[in-house]
Amino acid sequence: MNRWTTALTRPLLNDNPVSVQLLGICSALAVTKTLGASLAMGASLTCVLIASNALISLLRRVIPHATRLVLQITIIASLVIVADQVLAAFAPAMSDQLSIFVSLIITNCIILGRAEAFAMTHPVGESVADAVGNGLGYGLVLAVVGAVRELFARGSLLDYPLLPLAKDGGWFEPLQLVGLPPAGFFLIALFIWISRRVRVRRTPAAPRAEAQR
Amino acid sequence: MVETSARKGSTLRTLGVSLAICLGCSLLVSAATVWLRPIRDEHRRVARNARLAEILGRQPGLVELLGDLATATLEERVVDLRTGAFAPEVDPAGFDPVVAAAVPATSQAISAERDLARIQRQALRGVVTLVRRDGAPQAIILPFYGQGYASIIRGSIALAADGNTIIGLLISEHGETPGIGSEITEEEWGALWPGKKVRDADGRLRIHVVAEEATPPPDDEAFHVDCISGATRSTEGVGQMVRFWLGDDGFGPFLARVREGALR
Numbered sequence: 001m002n003r004w005t006t007a008l009t010r011p012l013l014n015d016n017p018v019s020v021q022l023l024g025i026c027s028a029l030a031v032t033k034t035l036g037a038s039l040a041m042g043a044s045l046t047c048v049l050i051a052s053n054a055l056i057s058l059l060r061r062v063i064p065h066a067t068r069l070v071l072q073i074t075i076i077a078s079l080v081i082v083a084d085q086v087l088a089a090f091a092p093a094m095s096d097q098l099s100i101f102v103s104l105i106i107t108n109c110i111i112l113g114r115a116e117a118f119a120m121t122h123p124v125g126e127s128v129a130d131a132v133g134n135g136l137g138y139g140l141v142l143a144v145v146g147a148v149r150e151l152f153a154r155g156s157l158l159d160y161p162l163l164p165l166a167k168d169g170g171w172f173e174p175l176q177l178v179g180l181p182p183a184g185f186f187l188i189a190l191f192i193w194i195s196r197r198v199r200v201r202r203t204p205a206a207p208r209a210e211a212q213r
Numbered sequence: 214m215v216e217t218s219a220r221k222g223s224t225l226r227t228l229g230v231s232l233a234i235c236l237g238c239s240l241l242v243s244a245a246t247v248w249l250r251p252i253r254d255e256h257r258r259v260a261r262n263a264r265l266a267e268i269l270g271r272q273p274g275l276v277e278l279l280g281d282l283a284t285a286t287l288e289e290r291v292v293d294l295r296t297g298a299f300a301p302e303v304d305p306a307g308f309d310p311v312v313a314a315a316v317p318a319t320s321q322a323i324s325a326e327r328d329l330a331r332i333q334r335q336a337l338r339g340v341v342t343l344v345r346r347d348g349a350p351q352a353i354i355l356p357f358y359g360q361g362y363a364s365i366i367r368g369s370i371a372l373a374a375d376g377n378t379i380i381g382l383l384i385s386e387h388g389e390t391p392g393i394g395s396e397i398t399e400e401e402w403g404a405l406w407p408g409k410k411v412r413d414a415d416g417r418l419r420i421h422v423v424a425e426e427a428t429p430p431p432d433d434e435a436f437h438v439d440c441i442s443g444a445t446r447s448t449e450g451v452g453q454m455v456r457f458w459l460g461d462d463g464f465g466p467f468l469a470r471v472r473e474g475a476l477r
């Protein structure tokens with residue numbers, strides 16, 4: 001695999017920002033009530049991440065070492081404000097649903113983490129690939145958790161009813177707990193567990209100690 | 214020597230680059246804001262109209278009065294409560310009555326004997342919703358709130374364009390005892406309000422809610438709403454709120470202007 005595809009695919013599962021690096025958990029808990037909101041949040045974060053990685057990678061030789069974190073945050077904050085406004089202008093309903101969590105992308109550790117750990121030391125192309133990979137990795141976890149929560153708490157996916165609700169004469173009694181924020185914790189924990197099992201199984205060459213850790 | 218000047222240069226460079234990046238970022242944000250503002254304003258307008266239409270549909274009596282609500286237009290206006298005049302400098306979309314009542318600069322304390330609604334402080338301005346059809350005023354919706362028996366009760370009262378005849382009363386929010394005080398939201402009690410008058414021909418505030426009076430004045434019927442037995446405190450509380458908000462400390466001065474034809 002060349003460097004670009006590695007940068008793109010590693011963060012999807014093997015080095016997933018949420019399930020492996022445990023970054024960006026707070027928004028993953030808050031906005032995963034429905035699949036739609038999860039996808040919108042994943043897309044917003046991916047866009048901001050691509051733009052911030054690209055910009056910071058472009059400026060990586062110019063940015064002074066002493067003020068690099070401040071400047072990275074300044075750039076990220078500006079991009080998030082723009083993303084928030086674009087969302088409010090073109091998808092106002094979704095913007096209302098995500099409310100403050102779009103602006104809180106600023107504090108999402110994934111973005112600053114990728115800027116500092118990757119974009120500052122890699123050329124633009126690779127940084128963009130890294131951003132796409134990490135954004136999709138984040139979005140993947142959100143989408144899985146959001147889909148499970150929407151299906152079991154509301155009996156629908158993307159607002160399309162799949163399980164007939166008991167209150168409308170069907171058989172499905174919604175699971176209240178899954179709709180509450182703690183369910184995000186449980187589901188992300190499950191996701192981490194499953195993805196780590198898969199990872200370990202797929203690398204038989206890994207030493208035993210590594211596998212048992 | 215060389216080292217110091219190099220360090221100085223690098224400090225300058227750090228400052229310069231940092232400033233340049235900050236400037237670039239602020240340009241980006243400003244450009245996005247200016248470019249997207251008309252689109253966002255349009256969304257806000259649509260959302261506000263939908264919300265107003267919902268208020269209109271829920272307000273009792275208006276459907277009966279207007280028939281088809283779709284042909285009515287709604288307009289929110291901020292009113293200066295002391296003078297009763299419109300305050301065109303305040304955008305109703307950005308006016309939050311709850312905040313206005315809490316901030317010292319936009320509110321005033323109410324002396325205990327005048328505080329019928331038992332709210333201690335009131336905003337100096339209020340929002341009225343004017344309902345028109347073909348430009349002609351049809352109704353005025355006024356918000357009210359105050360302390361009930363167990364909670365803050367919020368609602369709105371619709372008056373006819375004469376500023377004196379009640380069209381209907383809506384309780385939109387309360388935390389009164391379920392099954393007892395909560396009866397104030399029942400249609401049966403709400404149905405007692407339409408047709409009642411706020412003031413008599415001499416301009417005295419007469420509307421009131423009361424259990425029973427020993428010697429009611431002969432013309433009392435037009436100004437009198439029965440309270441719900443068992444929920445006396447809640448219903449009389451609503452009556453006092455209505456008296457406060459329609460009275461001289463509330464929208465009274467505004468309604469006086471309405472009676473003089475300010476809406477036409």
